[in-house]
Amino acid sequence: xxxxxxxxxxxxxxxxxxxxxxxxxxxxxxxxxxxxxxxxxxxxxxxxxxxxxxxxxxxxxxxxxxxxxxxxxxxxxxxxxxxxxxxxxxxxxxxxxxxxxxxxxxxxxxxxxxxxxxxxxxxxxxxxxxxxxxxxxxxxxxxxxxxxxxxxxxxxxxxxxxxxxxxxxxxxxxxxxxxxxxxxxxxxxxxxxxxxxxxxxxxxxx
Amino acid sequence: xxxxxxxxxxxxxxxxxxxxxxxxxxxxxxxxxxxxxxxxxxxxxxxxxxxxxxxxxxxxxxxxxxxxxxxxxxxxxxxxxxxxxxxxxxxxxxxxxxxxxxxxxxxxxxxxxxxxxxxxxxxxxxxxxxxxxxxxxxxxxxxxxxxxxxxxxxxxxxxxxxxxxxxxxxxxxxxxxxxxxxxxxxxxxxxxxxxxxxxxxxxxxx
Numbered sequence: 001x002x003x004x005x006x007x008x009x010x011x012x013x014x015x016x017x018x019x020x021x022x023x024x025x026x027x028x029x030x031x032x033x034x035x036x037x038x039x040x041x042x043x044x045x046x047x048x049x050x051x052x053x054x055x056x057x058x059x060x061x062x063x064x065x066x067x068x069x070x071x072x073x074x075x076x077x078x079x080x081x082x083x084x085x086x087x088x089x090x091x092x093x094x095x096x097x098x099x100x101x102x103x104x105x106x107x108x109x110x111x112x113x114x115x116x117x118x119x120x121x122x123x124x125x126x127x128x129x130x131x132x133x134x135x136x137x138x139x140x141x142x143x144x145x146x147x148x149x150x151x152x153x154x155x156x157x158x159x160x161x162x163x164x165x166x167x168x169x170x171x172x173x174x175x176x177x178x179x180x181x182x183x184x185x186x187x188x189x190x191x192x193x194x195x196x197x198x199x200x201x202x203x204x205x206x
Numbered sequence: 207x208x209x210x211x212x213x214x215x216x217x218x219x220x221x222x223x224x225x226x227x228x229x230x231x232x233x234x235x236x237x238x239x240x241x242x243x244x245x246x247x248x249x250x251x252x253x254x255x256x257x258x259x260x261x262x263x264x265x266x267x268x269x270x271x272x273x274x275x276x277x278x279x280x281x282x283x284x285x286x287x288x289x290x291x292x293x294x295x296x297x298x299x300x301x302x303x304x305x306x307x308x309x310x311x312x313x314x315x316x317x318x319x320x321x322x323x324x325x326x327x328x329x330x331x332x333x334x335x336x337x338x339x340x341x342x343x344x345x346x347x348x349x350x351x352x353x354x355x356x357x358x359x360x361x362x363x364x365x366x367x368x369x370x371x372x373x374x375x376x377x378x379x380x381x382x383x384x385x386x387x388x389x390x391x392x393x394x395x396x397x398x399x400x401x402x403x404x405x406x407x408x409x410x411x412x
Contacts, residue, residue, distance in 0.1 A: 002302050004270045004277065004295070011257040014250045018235050029224050031295055033254060034261060034270075041258040044220045045251035048239060051217040052247040055240060064210045064240075071210065089210070089237055096208050 060136055062107040062124050063092050072096075072105060073136065079103045080139040085128065085161065086147050087111050087154070095147065103145070106131065111153040112160060120160055128161070132170055146174040266342055268313040268330050269298050278302075278311060279342065285309045286345040291334065291367065292353050293317050293360070301353065309351070312337065317359040318366060326366055334367070338376055352380040 003009035008030055015026035033041045057063065058070035065071070072078060072092075082103025086092055092105050108123040132141050144165055148154040162172045178196035179188050188196075209215035214236055221232035239247045263269065264276035271277070278284060278298075288309025292298055298311050314329045338347050350371055354360040368378045384402035385394050394402075 002299065004298065005261060005272045007253075007257045007260050007272065008270055011253040014253040017246065017250070019238050020231070020234075025226070027296060027299070028226075030254075030257060032225050033258060038258055040223065041254050044223070045254050047213075047217040047220040048236075048247050048251050051213045051236060052239060052244055054213050055211060064214055066211045066213065090233060092210065093208065093233070 060131065061105045062109060062127070063105055064089055069136075077102070080135070080137060081142040082145065083128070083131065083141055083143075084145045084147050087149060087157075091147060106144075108148075108157070111148060111151075111157040113153045113156075123157070125161060125164070129164060129168070132165070132168055141170060143171040143173060146172065148174075150177055266337065267311045268315060268333070269311055270295055275342075283308070286341070286343060287348040288351065289334070289337065289347055289349075290351045290353050293355060293363075297353060312350075314354075314363070317354060317357075317363040319359045319362075329363070331367060331370070335370060335374070338371070338374055347376060349377045349379060352378065354380075356383055 003012065008027075011030045011033075012023060012026040015021060015029055016023050018026075021029070033044070054066075055064055056066070056068070058065040058073055059068055060073045061070060063070045063072065067074075079102050082101075083106050084095060084101060084103055085106045085108060086095070087108055087110060089107055092107060095101050095105075106124065106128050108125065108128075110118050110123055112118060112120055112123065128144075132144070135141055144161070146158045146161065148158050158174060165172050176199070177192065178199070179185065179192065185193065209218065214233075217236045217239075218229060218232040221227060221235055222229050224232075227235070239250070260272075261270055262272070262274070264271040264279055265274055266279045267276060269276050269278065273280075285308050288307075289312050290301065290307060290309055291312045291314060292301070293314055293316060295313055298313060301307050301311075312330065312334050314331065314334075316324050316329055318324060318326055318329065334350075338350070341347055350367075352364045352367065354364050364380060371378050382405070383398065384405070385391065385398065391399065
Protein backbone atom coordinates (compact mmCIF):
# COMPACT_ATOMS: atom_id res chain seq x y z
CA UNK A 1 0.00 0.00 0.00
CA UNK A 2 1.20 3.52 -0.79
CA UNK A 3 0.45 5.93 2.00
CA UNK A 4 0.01 9.67 1.45
CA UNK A 5 1.95 10.47 4.62
CA UNK A 6 4.75 8.89 6.66
CA UNK A 7 2.79 9.56 9.85
CA UNK A 8 -0.15 7.46 8.74
CA UNK A 9 2.16 4.75 7.43
CA UNK A 10 3.89 4.49 10.82
CA UNK A 11 0.59 4.44 12.68
CA UNK A 12 -0.84 1.75 10.39
CA UNK A 13 2.31 -0.35 10.79
CA UNK A 14 2.21 -0.15 14.57
CA UNK A 15 -1.54 -0.76 14.88
CA UNK A 16 -1.36 -3.75 12.51
CA UNK A 17 1.20 -5.41 14.81
CA UNK A 18 -1.70 -6.11 17.17
CA UNK A 19 -3.07 -9.65 16.87
CA UNK A 20 -5.98 -10.07 14.46
CA UNK A 21 -5.61 -6.56 12.98
CA UNK A 22 -4.46 -6.32 9.37
CA UNK A 23 -3.33 -3.29 7.38
CA UNK A 24 -6.81 -2.41 6.16
CA UNK A 25 -8.35 -2.51 9.64
CA UNK A 26 -5.36 -0.57 11.00
CA UNK A 27 -5.93 2.13 8.36
CA UNK A 28 -9.61 2.28 9.27
CA UNK A 29 -8.76 2.68 12.96
CA UNK A 30 -6.11 5.33 12.24
CA UNK A 31 -8.51 7.37 10.08
CA UNK A 32 -11.19 6.96 12.76
CA UNK A 33 -8.82 8.41 15.37
CA UNK A 34 -8.04 11.31 13.03
CA UNK A 35 -11.72 12.18 12.79
CA UNK A 36 -12.29 12.10 16.55
CA UNK A 37 -11.45 14.93 18.94
CA UNK A 38 -7.83 14.88 20.05
CA UNK A 39 -8.90 13.79 23.56
CA UNK A 40 -9.97 10.37 22.22
CA UNK A 41 -6.51 9.41 20.97
CA UNK A 42 -4.88 11.08 24.00
CA UNK A 43 -6.99 8.97 26.36
CA UNK A 44 -6.21 5.84 24.36
CA UNK A 45 -2.45 6.33 24.32
CA UNK A 46 -2.43 7.36 28.00
CA UNK A 47 -4.43 4.29 29.07
CA UNK A 48 -2.09 1.99 27.12
CA UNK A 49 1.06 3.63 28.51
CA UNK A 50 -0.25 3.50 32.07
CA UNK A 51 -1.30 -0.11 31.65
CA UNK A 52 2.10 -1.14 30.34
CA UNK A 53 4.06 0.81 32.95
CA UNK A 54 1.81 0.45 35.98
CA UNK A 55 0.62 -3.15 35.85
CA UNK A 56 2.15 -5.70 38.12
CA UNK A 57 1.29 -9.31 38.84
CA UNK A 58 0.08 -10.86 42.07
CA UNK A 59 3.02 -12.55 43.82
CA UNK A 60 0.83 -15.49 44.78
CA UNK A 61 -1.48 -16.27 41.86
CA UNK A 62 0.22 -14.27 39.02
CA UNK A 63 -3.05 -12.58 38.05
CA UNK A 64 -2.88 -8.90 37.03
CA UNK A 65 -2.96 -6.70 40.08
CA UNK A 66 -2.44 -3.11 41.19
CA UNK A 67 -0.87 -4.37 44.40
CA UNK A 68 1.67 -6.96 45.44
CA UNK A 69 -1.12 -9.39 46.32
CA UNK A 70 -4.31 -9.25 44.24
CA UNK A 71 -7.82 -8.59 45.50
CA UNK A 72 -8.85 -12.24 45.06
CA UNK A 73 -5.92 -13.57 47.13
CA UNK A 74 -6.60 -10.90 49.76
CA UNK A 75 -10.40 -11.41 49.73
CA UNK A 76 -11.72 -12.02 53.24
CA UNK A 77 -14.60 -14.24 52.04
CA UNK A 78 -12.57 -16.41 49.71
CA UNK A 79 -12.22 -20.13 50.35
CA UNK A 80 -8.43 -20.46 50.69
CA UNK A 81 -8.53 -24.26 50.60
CA UNK A 82 -9.38 -24.24 46.85
CA UNK A 83 -7.01 -23.27 44.03
CA UNK A 84 -8.24 -23.15 40.44
CA UNK A 85 -5.40 -23.49 37.91
CA UNK A 86 -5.95 -21.62 34.61
CA UNK A 87 -3.88 -20.99 31.51
CA UNK A 88 -4.10 -17.20 31.43
CA UNK A 89 -5.68 -14.06 32.83
CA UNK A 90 -8.87 -13.96 30.69
CA UNK A 91 -9.78 -17.38 32.13
CA UNK A 92 -9.81 -15.86 35.64
CA UNK A 93 -12.16 -13.13 34.41
CA UNK A 94 -14.40 -15.71 32.72
CA UNK A 95 -14.68 -17.86 35.87
CA UNK A 96 -15.17 -14.79 38.11
CA UNK A 97 -18.05 -13.68 35.91
CA UNK A 98 -19.91 -16.97 36.52
CA UNK A 99 -20.12 -16.13 40.27
CA UNK A 100 -19.96 -19.90 40.86
CA UNK A 101 -16.48 -20.09 42.31
CA UNK A 102 -15.26 -18.67 45.57
CA UNK A 103 -11.74 -20.07 45.86
CA UNK A 104 -8.34 -18.77 44.81
CA UNK A 105 -6.66 -18.94 41.39
CA UNK A 106 -3.30 -19.79 39.95
CA UNK A 107 -2.38 -18.38 36.52
CA UNK A 108 0.18 -20.57 34.74
CA UNK A 109 0.89 -18.07 31.96
CA UNK A 110 0.54 -20.73 29.25
CA UNK A 111 0.45 -24.49 28.76
CA UNK A 112 3.22 -27.00 28.09
CA UNK A 113 3.93 -27.01 24.37
CA UNK A 114 7.13 -28.75 23.19
CA UNK A 115 6.56 -27.46 19.64
CA UNK A 116 6.64 -23.84 20.83
CA UNK A 117 9.48 -24.64 23.24
CA UNK A 118 7.36 -24.09 26.35
CA UNK A 119 8.33 -26.56 29.07
CA UNK A 120 7.10 -26.79 32.68
CA UNK A 121 9.86 -24.46 33.87
CA UNK A 122 8.53 -21.65 31.62
CA UNK A 123 5.20 -21.81 33.47
CA UNK A 124 4.30 -20.93 37.05
CA UNK A 125 4.12 -24.61 38.09
CA UNK A 126 6.95 -24.48 40.64
CA UNK A 127 5.19 -21.51 42.22
CA UNK A 128 1.96 -23.56 42.45
CA UNK A 129 3.76 -26.38 44.23
CA UNK A 130 5.30 -23.81 46.57
CA UNK A 131 1.83 -22.47 47.39
CA UNK A 132 0.70 -25.99 48.35
CA UNK A 133 3.72 -26.51 50.61
CA UNK A 134 3.67 -23.01 52.11
CA UNK A 135 0.07 -21.71 52.17
CA UNK A 136 0.03 -17.91 52.31
CA UNK A 137 -2.21 -17.25 55.30
CA UNK A 138 -1.53 -20.61 56.90
CA UNK A 139 -4.72 -22.28 55.55
CA UNK A 140 -3.88 -25.61 53.89
CA UNK A 141 -4.97 -26.24 50.30
CA UNK A 142 -7.42 -29.15 50.17
CA UNK A 143 -8.14 -29.30 46.43
CA UNK A 144 -6.64 -28.07 43.18
CA UNK A 145 -9.15 -27.65 40.34
CA UNK A 146 -7.65 -27.76 36.84
CA UNK A 147 -9.50 -25.46 34.39
CA UNK A 148 -7.15 -25.92 31.44
CA UNK A 149 -8.03 -25.98 27.72
CA UNK A 150 -9.03 -29.39 26.40
CA UNK A 151 -6.27 -29.47 23.78
CA UNK A 152 -3.28 -31.77 23.61
CA UNK A 153 -1.17 -29.05 25.29
CA UNK A 154 -3.79 -28.48 27.99
CA UNK A 155 -4.07 -32.21 28.66
CA UNK A 156 -0.28 -32.57 28.85
CA UNK A 157 -0.11 -29.73 31.35
CA UNK A 158 -2.96 -31.21 33.37
CA UNK A 159 -1.23 -34.61 33.40
CA UNK A 160 2.08 -33.08 34.51
CA UNK A 161 0.52 -31.01 37.31
CA UNK A 162 -1.64 -33.94 38.47
CA UNK A 163 1.44 -36.18 38.81
CA UNK A 164 3.31 -33.53 40.78
CA UNK A 165 0.34 -32.92 43.10
CA UNK A 166 -0.41 -36.61 43.64
CA UNK A 167 3.15 -36.96 45.00
CA UNK A 168 2.16 -34.41 47.65
CA UNK A 169 -1.15 -36.16 48.32
CA UNK A 170 -3.19 -33.11 47.19
CA UNK A 171 -6.66 -33.78 45.77
CA UNK A 172 -6.86 -32.79 42.09
CA UNK A 173 -10.02 -32.36 40.03
CA UNK A 174 -10.80 -30.98 36.59
CA UNK A 175 -13.76 -28.97 35.33
CA UNK A 176 -16.50 -31.03 33.65
CA UNK A 177 -16.40 -31.55 29.87
CA UNK A 178 -19.63 -32.27 28.07
CA UNK A 179 -22.49 -30.86 26.03
CA UNK A 180 -22.81 -27.10 26.62
CA UNK A 181 -26.09 -26.04 28.22
CA UNK A 182 -28.52 -25.28 25.40
CA UNK A 183 -26.34 -27.32 23.01
CA UNK A 184 -27.94 -29.82 20.65
CA UNK A 185 -26.84 -33.47 20.81
CA UNK A 186 -26.84 -33.97 17.05
CA UNK A 187 -24.52 -31.03 16.39
CA UNK A 188 -22.01 -31.90 19.13
CA UNK A 189 -18.69 -33.35 17.95
CA UNK A 190 -18.27 -37.06 18.63
CA UNK A 191 -15.34 -36.68 21.04
CA UNK A 192 -17.30 -34.40 23.36
CA UNK A 193 -20.46 -36.51 23.07
CA UNK A 194 -18.50 -39.73 23.69
CA UNK A 195 -16.78 -38.23 26.70
CA UNK A 196 -20.07 -36.92 28.09
CA UNK A 197 -21.45 -40.51 28.08
CA UNK A 198 -18.34 -41.97 29.71
CA UNK A 199 -18.28 -39.29 32.43
CA UNK A 200 -22.04 -39.31 32.99
CA UNK A 201 -23.34 -37.99 36.32
CA UNK A 202 -25.62 -40.16 38.46
CA UNK A 203 -29.01 -38.84 39.45
CA UNK A 204 -28.41 -40.53 42.78
CA UNK A 205 -31.07 -40.82 45.46
CA UNK A 206 -28.73 -39.82 48.27
CA UNK B 207 -17.03 -7.69 33.38
CA UNK B 208 -15.07 -7.44 36.63
CA UNK B 209 -11.49 -6.43 36.07
CA UNK B 210 -8.69 -7.32 38.45
CA UNK B 211 -7.12 -3.89 38.06
CA UNK B 212 -8.27 -0.34 37.32
CA UNK B 213 -5.44 0.06 34.82
CA UNK B 214 -6.64 -2.80 32.66
CA UNK B 215 -10.25 -1.65 32.98
CA UNK B 216 -9.31 1.83 31.70
CA UNK B 217 -7.25 0.40 28.84
CA UNK B 218 -10.06 -1.98 27.82
CA UNK B 219 -12.59 0.86 27.92
CA UNK B 220 -10.45 3.11 25.73
CA UNK B 221 -9.49 0.40 23.23
CA UNK B 222 -13.11 -0.75 22.91
CA UNK B 223 -14.11 2.77 21.82
CA UNK B 224 -12.45 2.00 18.48
CA UNK B 225 -14.92 0.95 15.77
CA UNK B 226 -15.48 -2.80 15.48
CA UNK B 227 -13.61 -3.62 18.70
CA UNK B 228 -15.67 -4.95 21.59
CA UNK B 229 -14.72 -5.49 25.22
CA UNK B 230 -13.45 -9.04 24.69
CA UNK B 231 -11.20 -8.08 21.78
CA UNK B 232 -10.01 -5.02 23.70
CA UNK B 233 -9.06 -7.24 26.64
CA UNK B 234 -7.20 -9.59 24.31
CA UNK B 235 -5.28 -6.67 22.78
CA UNK B 236 -4.48 -5.19 26.21
CA UNK B 237 -3.16 -8.53 27.50
CA UNK B 238 -1.17 -8.95 24.28
CA UNK B 239 0.49 -5.56 24.84
CA UNK B 240 1.30 -6.56 28.42
CA UNK B 241 3.12 -9.65 27.21
CA UNK B 242 5.18 -7.79 24.61
CA UNK B 243 8.35 -5.81 25.35
CA UNK B 244 7.63 -2.28 26.53
CA UNK B 245 8.96 -0.89 23.22
CA UNK B 246 5.94 -2.34 21.37
CA UNK B 247 3.37 -0.36 23.31
CA UNK B 248 5.65 2.68 23.37
CA UNK B 249 5.95 2.62 19.58
CA UNK B 250 2.20 2.18 19.25
CA UNK B 251 1.26 5.10 21.51
CA UNK B 252 3.95 7.31 19.96
CA UNK B 253 2.78 6.58 16.41
CA UNK B 254 -0.84 7.34 17.35
CA UNK B 255 0.08 10.58 19.14
CA UNK B 256 2.27 11.76 16.27
CA UNK B 257 -0.42 10.88 13.75
CA UNK B 258 -3.08 12.80 15.65
CA UNK B 259 -0.88 15.83 16.30
CA UNK B 260 1.17 15.95 13.12
CA UNK B 261 -1.29 15.13 10.37
CA UNK B 262 -2.63 17.87 8.20
CA UNK B 263 -4.77 17.85 5.09
CA UNK B 264 -3.89 18.97 1.60
CA UNK B 265 -5.33 22.45 1.01
CA UNK B 266 -6.37 21.51 -2.50
CA UNK B 267 -7.70 17.95 -2.44
CA UNK B 268 -8.18 17.40 1.37
CA UNK B 269 -6.25 14.15 1.31
CA UNK B 270 -3.95 13.44 4.28
CA UNK B 271 -0.62 15.11 3.80
CA UNK B 272 2.59 15.99 5.62
CA UNK B 273 2.73 19.25 3.73
CA UNK B 274 0.37 22.05 2.81
CA UNK B 275 -0.11 20.54 -0.64
CA UNK B 276 0.02 16.76 -0.95
CA UNK B 277 2.39 14.73 -3.09
CA UNK B 278 -0.34 13.88 -5.63
CA UNK B 279 -1.32 17.53 -6.17
CA UNK B 280 2.37 18.45 -6.42
CA UNK B 281 3.26 15.48 -8.66
CA UNK B 282 5.06 16.62 -11.81
CA UNK B 283 3.71 13.76 -13.94
CA UNK B 284 0.10 14.07 -12.86
CA UNK B 285 -2.60 14.95 -15.37
CA UNK B 286 -3.99 18.15 -13.85
CA UNK B 287 -6.98 18.24 -16.17
CA UNK B 288 -8.62 15.28 -14.39
CA UNK B 289 -10.12 15.35 -10.89
CA UNK B 290 -11.48 12.17 -9.32
CA UNK B 291 -14.03 12.86 -6.56
CA UNK B 292 -14.09 10.30 -3.73
CA UNK B 293 -15.92 9.96 -0.44
CA UNK B 294 -12.92 9.51 1.86
CA UNK B 295 -9.19 8.96 2.16
CA UNK B 296 -9.12 5.13 1.87
CA UNK B 297 -10.73 5.50 -1.57
CA UNK B 298 -7.71 7.54 -2.73
CA UNK B 299 -5.39 4.77 -1.52
CA UNK B 300 -7.52 2.13 -3.25
CA UNK B 301 -7.48 3.96 -6.59
CA UNK B 302 -3.75 4.78 -6.28
CA UNK B 303 -3.02 1.09 -5.75
CA UNK B 304 -4.64 0.21 -9.09
CA UNK B 305 -1.95 2.29 -10.92
CA UNK B 306 -4.66 3.01 -13.52
CA UNK B 307 -5.28 6.64 -12.73
CA UNK B 308 -2.90 9.53 -13.18
CA UNK B 309 -5.05 12.57 -12.42
CA UNK B 310 -5.75 14.50 -9.24
CA UNK B 311 -8.23 13.74 -6.46
CA UNK B 312 -10.81 15.54 -4.40
CA UNK B 313 -11.81 14.07 -1.02
CA UNK B 314 -15.33 15.12 0.00
CA UNK B 315 -15.05 13.82 3.56
CA UNK B 316 -18.40 12.03 3.35
CA UNK B 317 -21.57 11.89 1.26
CA UNK B 318 -24.84 13.79 1.51
CA UNK B 319 -27.03 12.05 4.09
CA UNK B 320 -30.09 13.93 5.35
CA UNK B 321 -30.73 11.23 7.99
CA UNK B 322 -27.30 11.83 9.55
CA UNK B 323 -27.67 15.58 9.08
CA UNK B 324 -24.90 15.81 6.47
CA UNK B 325 -25.76 18.39 3.82
CA UNK B 326 -23.66 19.66 0.89
CA UNK B 327 -22.16 22.42 3.06
CA UNK B 328 -20.67 19.82 5.47
CA UNK B 329 -18.69 18.35 2.57
CA UNK B 330 -15.85 19.80 0.50
CA UNK B 331 -18.12 20.51 -2.49
CA UNK B 332 -17.67 24.30 -2.47
CA UNK B 333 -13.92 23.71 -2.49
CA UNK B 334 -14.29 21.43 -5.53
CA UNK B 335 -16.20 24.12 -7.42
CA UNK B 336 -13.51 26.61 -6.44
CA UNK B 337 -10.84 24.32 -7.87
CA UNK B 338 -12.70 24.22 -11.19
CA UNK B 339 -12.98 28.01 -11.32
CA UNK B 340 -9.44 28.68 -10.08
CA UNK B 341 -7.15 25.81 -11.16
CA UNK B 342 -4.10 25.64 -8.90
CA UNK B 343 -1.26 25.67 -11.42
CA UNK B 344 -3.32 27.38 -14.07
CA UNK B 345 -4.18 24.17 -15.97
CA UNK B 346 -7.95 24.01 -16.62
CA UNK B 347 -9.91 20.98 -15.44
CA UNK B 348 -11.41 19.14 -18.41
CA UNK B 349 -13.20 16.29 -16.64
CA UNK B 350 -14.46 15.38 -13.17
CA UNK B 351 -14.74 11.64 -12.50
CA UNK B 352 -17.15 10.67 -9.72
CA UNK B 353 -15.99 7.59 -7.79
CA UNK B 354 -18.68 7.64 -5.11
CA UNK B 355 -20.35 4.67 -3.38
CA UNK B 356 -23.36 3.26 -5.22
CA UNK B 357 -25.71 3.82 -2.31
CA UNK B 358 -28.66 6.19 -2.10
CA UNK B 359 -26.39 8.73 -0.33
CA UNK B 360 -23.64 8.30 -2.92
CA UNK B 361 -26.12 8.71 -5.79
CA UNK B 362 -27.61 11.83 -4.17
CA UNK B 363 -24.16 13.34 -3.82
CA UNK B 364 -23.27 12.43 -7.41
CA UNK B 365 -26.51 14.01 -8.64
CA UNK B 366 -25.89 17.20 -6.65
CA UNK B 367 -22.29 17.57 -7.85
CA UNK B 368 -23.23 16.77 -11.45
CA UNK B 369 -25.85 19.51 -11.46
CA UNK B 370 -23.42 22.06 -10.05
CA UNK B 371 -20.71 21.11 -12.56
CA UNK B 372 -23.06 21.08 -15.54
CA UNK B 373 -23.85 24.73 -14.75
CA UNK B 374 -20.16 25.45 -15.26
CA UNK B 375 -20.04 23.33 -18.42
CA UNK B 376 -17.53 20.87 -16.93
CA UNK B 377 -17.58 17.31 -18.26
CA UNK B 378 -18.64 14.82 -15.58
CA UNK B 379 -18.28 11.05 -15.69
CA UNK B 380 -18.72 8.22 -13.18
CA UNK B 381 -16.77 5.01 -12.70
CA UNK B 382 -18.31 1.95 -14.38
CA UNK B 383 -20.70 -0.27 -12.41
CA UNK B 384 -21.06 -3.87 -13.44
CA UNK B 385 -20.03 -7.45 -12.82
CA UNK B 386 -16.67 -7.55 -10.99
CA UNK B 387 -13.87 -9.19 -12.97
CA UNK B 388 -13.89 -12.88 -12.05
CA UNK B 389 -17.48 -12.56 -10.78
CA UNK B 390 -20.09 -15.12 -11.76
CA UNK B 391 -23.24 -13.93 -13.53
CA UNK B 392 -25.57 -16.23 -11.62
CA UNK B 393 -24.41 -14.96 -8.22
CA UNK B 394 -24.57 -11.26 -9.12
CA UNK B 395 -27.46 -9.28 -7.61
CA UNK B 396 -30.16 -8.34 -10.11
CA UNK B 397 -29.65 -4.57 -9.80
CA UNK B 398 -25.98 -4.82 -10.78
CA UNK B 399 -26.69 -7.35 -13.52
CA UNK B 400 -29.57 -5.25 -14.88
CA UNK B 401 -27.44 -2.13 -14.86
CA UNK B 402 -24.56 -3.93 -16.56
CA UNK B 403 -26.87 -4.82 -19.47
CA UNK B 404 -28.27 -1.29 -19.76
CA UNK B 405 -24.81 0.28 -19.69
CA UNK B 406 -23.20 -2.32 -21.97
CA UNK B 407 -20.02 -1.35 -23.80
CA UNK B 408 -19.83 -1.71 -27.59
CA UNK B 409 -17.13 -3.88 -29.12
CA UNK B 410 -17.03 -1.35 -31.89
CA UNK B 411 -15.05 -1.85 -35.06
CA UNK B 412 -13.60 1.65 -35.04
